[in-house]
Amino acid sequence: MARETLILRTFVALADTLVDDYDVIDFLQGLAENCVALLDVTAAGIMLADAKGSLRHAACSSEQMRLVELLELQLEQGPCFEAFRTAKPVVSTSRDDAQARWPQFAPRVFEAGFASVSAVPMRLRSNVVGALNLFSSGVTALEDPDLELAQAMADVATIGILQEQAIRSSQAYSSQLEAALDSRVVIEQAKGMLAEKLGVDVDEAFALLRRYARDHNRLLSVVARQIIAGELQPGALHGDRTHQPQQNRR
Amino acid sequence: MSSGRVDAERVARVTVSLRGWERDPQRSLCAQSAAILDVAGVGVALLSGGQPMGSVCASDTVTGKVEEVQYTLGEGPAVDACHEREPVLAPDLAEVTGRWPGFCNGALAAGIRAASGFPLLVGAICIGSLNLYQTAPGPLREEQHADALAVAHVVGRMVLGWQSLAPAGEVAWQLEQVPSHRASVHQATGMIAAQTRATIDDALSLLRAYAFAESRSISDVAGDVVGRRLRFGEGGPLIDLA
Numbered sequence: 001m002a003r004e005t006l007i008l009r010t011f012v013a014l015a016d017t018l019v020d021d022y023d024v025i026d027f028l029q030g031l032a033e034n035c036v037a038l039l040d041v042t043a044a045g046i047m048l049a050d051a052k053g054s055l056r057h058a059a060c061s062s063e064q065m066r067l068v069e070l071l072e073l074q075l076e077q078g079p080c081f082e083a084f085r086t087a088k089p090v091v092s093t094s095r096d097d098a099q100a101r102w103p104q105f106a107p108r109v110f111e112a113g114f115a116s117v118s119a120v121p122m123r124l125r126s127n128v129v130g131a132l133n134l135f136s137s138g139v140t141a142l143e144d145p146d147l148e149l150a151q152a153m154a155d156v157a158t159i160g161i162l163q164e165q166a167i168r169s170s171q172a173y174s175s176q177l178e179a180a181l182d183s184r185v186v187i188e189q190a191k192g193m194l195a196e197k198l199g200v201d202v203d204e205a206f207a208l209l210r211r212y213a214r215d216h217n218r219l220l221s222v223v224a225r226q227i228i229a230g231e232l233q234p235g236a237l238h239g240d241r242t243h244q245p246q247q248n249r250r
Numbered sequence: 251m252s253s254g255r256v257d258a259e260r261v262a263r264v265t266v267s268l269r270g271w272e273r274d275p276q277r278s279l280c281a282q283s284a285a286i287l288d289v290a291g292v293g294v295a296l297l298s299g300g301q302p303m304g305s306v307c308a309s310d311t312v313t314g315k316v317e318e319v320q321y322t323l324g325e326g327p328a329v330d331a332c333h334e335r336e337p338v339l340a341p342d343l344a345e346v347t348g349r350w351p352g353f354c355n356g357a358l359a360a361g362i363r364a365a366s367g368f369p370l371l372v373g374a375i376c377i378g379s380l381n382l383y384q385t386a387p388g389p390l391r392e393e394q395h396a397d398a399l400a401v402a403h404v405v406g407r408m409v410l411g412w413q414s415l416a417p418a419g420e421v422a423w424q425l426e427q428v429p430s431h432r433a434s435v436h437q438a439t440g441m442i443a444a445q446t447r448a449t450i451d452d453a454l455s456l457l458r459a460y461a462f463a464e465s466r467s468i469s470d471v472a473g474d475v476v477g478r479r480l481r482f483g484e485g486g487p488l489i490d491l492a
Binding site: 168169170171173174176177178179180181182183184185186188189190191192193194195196197202219221228 | 296298299303372373374375377407409410413414416418419420421422425428429432433434435436437438439440441442443444445450476
């Protein structure tokens with residue numbers, strides 16, 4: 001496939017994450033593989049920050065890369081960490097440079113057969129969600145326009161990841177909405193049931209319901225549910241009324 | 251399948267053309283959607299646990315009536331779209347067989363010939379439905395269908411955006427019409443449950459069945475129950491006190 005076509009396809013796939021349900025790990029796996037196909041790199045890996053802000057391995061193009069990334073996580077040093085921390089692309093220009101920057105990590109990378117290492121942050125404005133590691137067996141450091149393309153892919157992938165996170169919290173909001181609607185329903189139902197059983201109008205029924213909930217330090221919707229379920233007799237609400245110093249209000 | 255795919259470019263366009271909803275959602279959300287989609291009417295209904303909870307808005311009074319029919323009967327494209335998580339299309343309500351007999355009659359009587367429901371999906375959850383109504387029979391144009399998917403996508407996220415800012419345990423003010431408009435229905439349900447010793451769910455079914463049999467809206471009948479002009483007997487027969 002021509003490089004331009006592949007670039008285009010990669011971006012279409014990335015843009016698709018904005019509108020579709022998708023599996024993040026599948027999607028990142030594809031991104032890592034596309035990086036190897038599109039850029040002058042031997043292997044690519046992605047690390048994402050967890051809820052506590054610690055980096056975790058997410059996807060990579062080869063098993064060898066996975067081992068190197070796990071090592072990077074253990075040592076807590078390397079290009080991915082630096083890109084994540086600084087929110088800027090990290091390019092190591094030579095073996096000596098890498099050795100000086102990451103004294104413990106660099107020798108292990110060379111042992112694994114890589115000669116040059118780079119990373120770009122995955123960020124949207126001030127939000128850094130992770131980093132994309134790009135390792136090569138050749139000694140040439142990653143440079144523009146490849147570096148630019150890598151950053152562009154990381155940026156679009158970040159939007160997809162953030163949207164996915166937003167959708168996940170949306171599920172919490174939809175449960176909240178459902179709960180809020182349901183409690184409104186159950187309160188109205190309880191008002192009706194009380195009005196019928198006590199022979200009062202619905203406003204008076206609501207006043208009784210609210211007073212009982214307040215006196216017993218319970219949520220209105222909880223008391224309403226008890227009434228609907230028959231766990232609380234309407235008479236109990238009526239009885240409480242006499243204990244209230246009603247005349248003293250105002 | 252072409253029916254389920256949301257087009258990113260359309261979503262962007264719809265988002266831009268529907269800015270300003272925030273300030274007056276009830277009036278503008280459905281009316282502007284109807285203009286974008288080039289249909290006679292648009293309603294947005296919320297569902298909870300597969301049951302219609304009421305409409306956030308309706309673009310006009312006829313649409314309001316047809317939305318009311320869906321709510322009264324608990325059947326129609328909105329309920330099915332949410333259940334199936336796919337758009338449900340009825341290009342000619344006069345030709346629909348075996349599905350929503352009550353809804354079809356009610357909609358046709360109001361002058362609506364075609365109806366469709368597009369689920370408001372957020373992740374795995376359906377929170378409601380975008381309902382399109384047309385006065386002439388015929389399928390939606392490809393453009394309309396694609397735009398409806400995009401509008402449903404945007405509306406679903408917008409509804410949850412509102413709810414995310416609501417105080418804990420409360421319904422967002424933009425959605426307030428949904429529960430408050432239905433208050434008398436739920437009160438009547440509670441009263442009927444007490445009158446008949448039925449469960450709450452059965453009481454609601456009784457109310458629905460009565461409204462359907464009398465060709466009246468559920469809110470109308472509920473008003474009579476709450477106003478004590480109508481009561482339900484324990485054995486089932488209805489006693490009209492009016």
